[in-house]
Amino acid sequence: MSELPVGFQERMKELLGDEYWAFEASYLEERSQGLRFSSLKLHGQEAELRHGEASGLWAVRLAQQVAKKAGFSLRPVPWVKEGFYYGSQDRPGKHPYHEAGVYYIQEPSAMAVVELLEPLPGDSVLDLCAAPGGKSSHIAARLEGRGFLLSNEIHPARAKVLSQNIERMGIRNCVVCNEEPGRLAPHFAGFFDKVVVDAPCSGEGMFRKDERAREEWSEERVRMCAARQAEILDYGAYMLKPGGRLVYSTCTFAPEENEGTIMRFLEGHENFSVEERPHYKGFTAGIPKWAGYGQITGGSFQDESQLFKLHLERTMRIMPHKLEGEGHFIAVLRKEGTGAYENYGGKNGKARYLDDRKRRDVLKEFEVFLRNTLIAPEPFLSREEYVLFGEQLYLVPEQMPDMTGLKVARPGLHMGTLKKNRFEPSHGLALTLKAEEVNAVCDLQAESPQAFNYLRGGTVVPEGDNAGWLARGKGWVLVTVDGYSLGWCKLAGGILKNHYPKGLRWN
Template identity: 55%
Template sequence: MIELPEAFKKKMKGLLETEYEAFLESYEKERVQGLRLNPGKAEAKEFLAKTSFHLTKIPWAREGYYYDSQERPGKHPYHEAGLYYIQEPSAMAVVELLEPKPGDCVLDLCAAPGGKTTQIAGHLLGEGFLLSNEIHPARAKILSQNVERMGIRNAVVANETPERLAERFPEFFDKIVVDAPCSGEGMFRKDEEARSQWSPDHVVMCAARQRQILDHAAQMLKAGGRMVYSTCTFSPEEDEQTIETFLSDHPEFEIEDMGTREGLSPGRPEWGNLSMETLRKTYRIWPHISEGEGHYLAVLRKMGKDEGTWKRKVPKYLKDKAVWKEYEGFCRELFTEPERYLDREEYILFGDQLYLLPPQMIDLAGLKVVRPGLHMGTMKKNRFEPSHALALSMKEEEAVRRFSMKADGMEAVCYLKGETLRIGEAKNCDLNGQKGWVLMTVDGWSLGFSKLAGGILKNHYPKGLRWMGGTVFVY
């Protein structure tokens, strides 16, 4: 039996009235589990043909699926290859309403742990620019790790305040997600900490903070751009009333009508001073109505037309000829089409770490940046060592040398545990007599690097990610 705060139950009974008992009963049901496929890695048809997971479609998410609670997709080689992201189903609705398109410049303002960021990247398909920001340093690190695992090439991860970003990116973005920090009422079924921290005063504090965040986000959106505001709470103070205040303070914005969406309920007119017509355009996900946790969503459009007058300050790209010579040699050894990487100028060196920036990124000076782009690798004495992020961003056909493994075979498990592999023991391997970097793949999807010499594949799977004994679930 989940113990809900008494003040919360009293509040929800007053708000829901005849629906309250059904709402309360939903807390006794097992919560649903979801994963979202990564279209940057694999097409759904191909993945579904290979996986043994029991998946059913989530109605409001293009790549979203419920999975059986007895399965463990987080302990599978496909997870390590970034083929999917395990995400609460309701949270997947936000990016579906944002509708990012390849080529867009998008901001995920409160992004950790990375569900919405990786979903946005899946819509961009490598074209355009994604700035993913998280104000808390530890959470920003987790966000960066998820960006890496999903093989995202065109994202920058920042650790900044909304205010400082607004100063650097005025009217820069085509689309923005503000998944605002909230009182977390929608997560009470799965999050004991959210229940213990809740209070009416906490709701009021969250609402004030949300309005400040929205004000800064508004400054960064281009005229004609779209912004989705979302929370995982039920409180009207944080939802309809926050939107009411925002629209009053920002007459250049309006709520955009995205139409009826399966599983998403319209807003409640009696919970704010917004008109019935306006309330009809906002959305809620209720745990007693839909298969997901509580969520609120509103789509805001900034009226007018973008004049395109703002000019970005270009970063200082790599000019070191010695570094470039080493990197060029590496590219010609590893890639089947090295010019795809060598015909780019957007490289920067952070210490001895080489990154490829998205072309739209502004000068980084003065910004707290965790991941300035695609991490290519490390410059070491007289050689270049590729990063794990680069491996995960690659497709099998991009690598000159690759070693194929099966998800249900022991080779993949041994590799993920950090063990050395001998190619003489492998079937259908044509690497005999060769040496150099090898892309390791599982069922055709990139998993990491090894270095081949003398018939032995030296394992370069990151030590911090390696599987330990007793944690392997392969179906």
């Protein structure tokens, strides 16, 4: 690893005092690596463990299963029940479970954000700076398929990656936008129950794993990020309902981007306060006297007594010399008022779906597919929220408003392609389904050559219990790996044709 930037070292020495040497030594240690299991993928009896006294047991059992079958070395991340550290020798990104969305590879510190947000089933949630999708996929799992998630990313290439991860994780109720926060705000004034602003930052918490973050660091970049964060945070606050919760986070240590940003925000938004939340073991309380350091006062400290009423000590820092994580800053903010709303004041009303006549004309083959493929197609048949973009059919979340004029990268669940006299289901639809929902399933063992061959686009040969439906002669077959959906094959003339997307196939 190259040397830490000199200006960064000098600042952290001043801030941390005697702690600095332990902080610097942490950069010589192996970086923390983690993955987070998704409850959306649970099937059968596993799904029953999500609630009640055993609400965290499903993750433990799933970790034990994955550790045994994939050979991963997994240890719990203490501040989130779904999170586990994995060993440096493990390669979870090159395993069929990853392609099935069983887990999301995520830095352990970052997992704390959604834990503190506490999204509940039925909430409307905004992830304002969402790529590549770690926090959005965590939010979606906590929503359990209910409610509405809007995941936004301003950069088109990153928005594409975000959409791919939303698809891989089997998320049905998420819309992906590719917009500037200022263009979103008028459409969603006071709309969301909860908002995440994981703000673009100088990335000091990434120094241990990202050479480019060290090379690009400068004091000017810190100041630029702090100014941009203030603007984004303002827009996030505007889109939050009265009584709602906003979690602001960064992966940097700079006070200008952390306590300083929250101080300036609170001074300009008297209807917000820092919510008091339990500090997990090893988390460090925010340092109020750091709030004015750097950008505002040229390096001196703020008078802590002036900041007492702002309760900046309720914010949280995750420091790499105190626990296993790369570093994060988190502030949980509460907006005054009640969450009830009649007219949120946004630009648009309800999203426009297919009218009854068009629905009847264009969805014929889609309904044939549903009845032939799903054991219980009625939940899809009873939904009205279908939209058509050319030949592409989407099911949008029920709570989605009209987003005309906004750049929408993914308007909901991509159901598939409507072609003349046939419907071709999407890969994304396969990843949302469970084996018990589908008439024909070809289950593969995770460590078998068949599973890896399928991911490379090769032929799949059903064996044993997998062969019972071959007599049907034709139709769509859900391919699973140890029961977790992986993609489609199509049965024709007793042969299974691989429909795993070419762009996702392994080399």
